[in-house]
Amino acid sequence: MTLKADDVRSIAHLARLHIDDDSVDRYVDDLSSILTLVDQMNQIDSSGVKPLANPLDASQRLRADEVTEGDQREKFQAIAPDVADGLYRVPRVIE
């Protein structure tokens, strides 16, 4: 499997990652070689095998519906890059 520069750009956009134009080629090479490694999976016929999402064969534990968390806004917002009036701020979102 080999990727093209445009593939890398569109994946990077999906992942909201800025990639410098002059490093695109390197990503193309690196990602292509990783995909070549990954393509080894196709050597094995796994048809009919039930996918395993989690190593433990367990079920989800359910929590009681209780309010256990109080207001920690001050503490949480002390580490935020831009807050005002209790709100996190980002460049204007146009809807």
Next chain:
Amino acid sequence: MPMTVTEIRQGLAAGEFSSSEITRDYLARIAQHNPTLNCFISVTEALALDQARQADARLAQGKAGLLTGVPIAHKDLFCTDGVRTSCGSRILDNFVAPYDATVVERFRQTGAVMLGKTNMDEFAMGSSNENSHYGNVANPWKTTHVPGGSSGGSAAAVAAGLAAAATGTDTGGSIRQPAALCGVTGIKPTYGRVSRYGMIAFGSSLDQGGPFARSAADCALLLQAMAGFDGRDSTSSETDVPDYSASLEQGVEGLRIGLPKEYFAEGLDSRLAGVIDTAIDELRKLGADISEISLPNTGLSIPTYYVIAMAEASSNLSRFDGVRFGHRCANPVDLEDLYKRSRGEGFGEEVKRRILIGTYALSAGYYDAYYLKAQQLRRMIKDDFQKAFDSVDLILGPTTPEVAFAIGAKTDDPVSMYLQDIYTISLNLAGLPGMSLPAGFVDGLPVGIQLIANYFDEARLLQTAHQYQQVSDWHLQTPEAFS
């Protein structure tokens, strides 16, 4: 020579020294050697001294817990309330965690003293600790060489005696591989044994925390403090935690140990194979019943692992977006610019590579070919182990295909770096516990052997390792410059 946790506990209990005294010693050693080794990202001196004073008070009152007064270090991926938690990344360089990870809280409660936060590959992505925003870590045995990764800082700190023990995390070998390369003992427990709450996620279905120490007996103490059910982690197991120290003295006579032939095939440095054969002979002499087994899908574990780990990581790392915490780029012109530049500037090369591959593997049209396929192979790999454990109690093999390599030797070739994990990652896919312990040297660099047990059978790993460490002293060796 640096003390073991067991020795520190004895010394504190007997009043031979105080926690404050040894904490000051460790802090002094860190000040002296960290410039060479770079194994700490943050040293929490004031906090450590304060905790040591509290520990001494607790000891004086006869209320000591399991690790009261023992100076340890946390991998900088465990959130520590009020202390920067960087995960080795620029994107979290300014992140002062607002809460404690469950593991950190448990160590705090048992009275352990935190010396600082250790260096690591960014977001635990790496096998050499060369992917840290804070620079690479040097191997204490040869400072031109890597300590392994991703928990390279923790392994190096314990090997050099800059901490009595340290925590690490293991997604594909990140405890066992650096333990092997630095000549210390490390254990990756069963998935679900140690809470993941507050452990910054890499591959959520693979990640597991565990300790590094100077002996299996020490690891037993540390794991005792870390393990157990946590209601804040849905994948945490409710299986009872046994007393790990209690079973250490049981012998290994009659223990059935399997050697996977795939682990001793092409790719393993023959000099390491020789060291491992000697260790196997020791265990045989102790009465273990050694046989060959097969784990036929071993070769597939690398592609399978990387698809799953990268897919999960690509999603786990989306929360680092410059909005609520962490790095934000200067003067974003719009929302897209804020996201792309904050993330582009904040993440290093390897992290970006993995986010991209993971994003690709999950994207429309490729999900079945990559992610779903990998999950099927994951089951096949797990089934291999289950079949093996029908006939053996433990599996033994090398931890790594070679000893520590020179810094920079593999940085240009991500795939060759990934191949370092060949013996370790299948355990993470299966969720099994594994352990690495020192078994000798090649070229003056440590060699580790890996023990693998069935689910929640950490006691047997520790016991076997401890028995081996009763007849060997590889684990007690310290690099000359740090002894």
Next chain:
Amino acid sequence: MSTNLMNQWESVIGLEIHAQLATASKIFSGASTAYGAEPNTQACAVDLGMPGVLPVLNREAVRMAIRFGVAIDAVIDHQSIFARKNYFYPDLPKGYQISQFEHPIVGKGHIGISPAEGEHREIGITRAHLEEDAGKSTHDQFPEQSGIDLNRAGTPLLEIVSEPDMRSAKEAVAYARKIHSLVRYLEICDGNMQEGSFRCDANVSIRRKDDDRLGTRAELKNINSFRFLERAINYEIERQIDLVEDGGTVVQETRLYDSERDETRSMRSKEEANDYRYFPDPDLLPVAISDEDIAQIRAALPELPEQKKQRYIDDLGLSDYNAEQLTANRDTAVYFEAAYAEGDSAAAAQLANWILGDLAGALNKAGLDIVDSPISSPMLVQLVARIADNTISGKIAKQVFDAMWQGEGGADEIIETRGLRQITDSGAIETLIDEVIAANPDQVEQFRAGKEKVLGFFVGQVMNQSRGKANPGQVNTILRDKLK
């Protein structure tokens, strides 16, 4: 547009309804779900997507979803899986929403609607799945920035997806109202549309009447009332027909309903094709649901609107229409039943008429919900009882009702202070009649000459003299007697 043109087209509508589940805490964290708190004071570390935090599923949210599934007779699998829906948006802290993709908690079901009196349609429900709500953005608080409040992030949502079974805005509204009524009966959602507890998105497409393929659909968002739902769909149907008639094609897109302009417009910011990269959330394990769990939830279901309606018809003798109207809204049924429990079976029809007539009218005029009615159930019971025992006439009762609405007290109090008690004393009525007869000899002559209509004049005069309080029946009888 001519009706002819409209008649060549059929509209196809499916709804996606997001109902906030009425749990105390969030779906994956212990933060409160209460509405209206100061921004970000109910967003805990988990809701904020802090590094290292993990979700733990709220049992009540699961039970509520199953309750809904049982009520619509849906398939409920033994295993339900949570998945991550990946996309970047500032109100989505983790960069993914925990939702469900394969194996939703509620599978195929159905519900009956009555778009008009006497009509019945079954609407298919494709699935209903659990997910977490996002936060809220405000765009007018800062000059060049949006503000993000994550209090709502993590509130449990049940997304109820219908089949594209509806053929008009009216049917879509009937379906939405039916779901709204159901979730309130089940006490799994407060249904408050203003606060966003119950939100409707509509998928609208058109096709020629002889075509059975589905047309390209537009998704309408931002609809916060049933009235707007109807208007938005009607606008969109017309827009699509106009577009296609003019040679254009409908594009698949998300459109925002603007209630001020009464139009839908394209949401450019979300135009980009989404690739959500769904995969099972590795932080959450499969939810196991046993047959016993389902049976237990089924056994504990409250009486549902359909059952209630049937009971009103069978046991209380209400008309089909009144029974439907009383049960359409759970609060109305609760009001009615509170009144009925204190009255008797004979009063049921009377109570129904008052509730659906004068009370509904007054509430509507004042813009109030029945739970906020100034006239409580017991107050209405007293009023109806006073009509039944002839203390007041039906006409006077309207006066008493208005006075109760104005807060003048209960029926008895008002009747007493205003002196509205009906005159039933025959002697007193006779005196009044004698006076009227004496004052109108001409009309007496006319009546006696066979002009029956004049009786009405006498009744009116007598009632006037009594200021409406004389018992009209008695007045009639005595008058006829005296005029003979």
